[in-house]
Amino acid sequence: MAGGTVPDSFLVIRNAQLQVFAEEKEGQWVIDYLAGSYPEIAGAMGMAALRNLVKTAQAKARSHGFHEPQMVRKYAHAAFLLGADFESNPQMAWARQILSSPRYKDPLSRLRALEDATVRYLEQASSKANGPESR
Numbered sequence: 198m199a200g201g202t203v204p205d206s207f208l209v210i211r212n213a214q215l216q217v218f219a220e221e222k223e224g225q226w227v228i229d230y231l232a233g234s235y236p237e238i239a240g241a242m243g244m245a246a247l248r249n250l251v252k253t254a255q256a257k258a259r260s261h262g263f264h265e266p267q268m269v270r271k272y273a274h275a276a277f278l279l280g281a282d283f284e285s286n287p288q289m290a291w292a293r294q295i296l297s298s299p300r301y302k303d304p305l306s307r308l309r310a311l312e313d314a315t316v317r318y319l320e321q322a323s324s325k326a327n328g329p330e331s332r
Contacts, residue, residue, distance in 0.1 A: 220255060223266050227251045227273045235277070250281045257284070261296050262304035271308055275315050291318070 228251050232239040239247050251273050258264075258272035275292075276283060283289045284296065291314055301307035 223269060224248070224251050224255060226266065227255070227270050230270060231274065231277050238277075250276060253281055261307070263308055264304075268304065268308055271312060275311055278315060278319060289318070 228244075228247055231247065231251070242250075254273035254276040255269055257276070258269040261272070263269055263272050279289060279292065280286065284293050286292075292311060295301075295307060295310045295314055298307070301310060
């Protein structure tokens with residue numbers, strides 16, 4: 198590096214680096230969505246916990262074949278509502294069954310089934326928590 202010049206090889210952005218940038222941008226987009234949609238819950242969680250939940254959800258979403266940003270966001274939304282460990286929670290075996298079922302032809306149909314089942318689960322939980330007078 199004579200004369201303070203930087204070799205061209207130092208200025209190359211590798212595909213792995215671009216992937217990290219894309220994942221960071223996607224993660225921030227998901228965080229913004231969750232914090233905007235659920236400000237009280239996200240605020241109570243704290244930004245560090247929310248960031249960790251989203252980062253974990255991104256990895257788990259990809260392991261299920263959810264690679265598109267919208268799909269990752271939807272999976273992270275379910276993890277936010279159900280708990281980051283919802284897949285291993287015995288009370289939510291239904292979610293694990295959906296995510297591992299060969300019944301669904303593609304990742305999107307599996308994700309839609311997870312969303313629908315999540316809504317039903319939360320409605321039932323809310324109904325039970327509010328008692329018979331809420332029906």
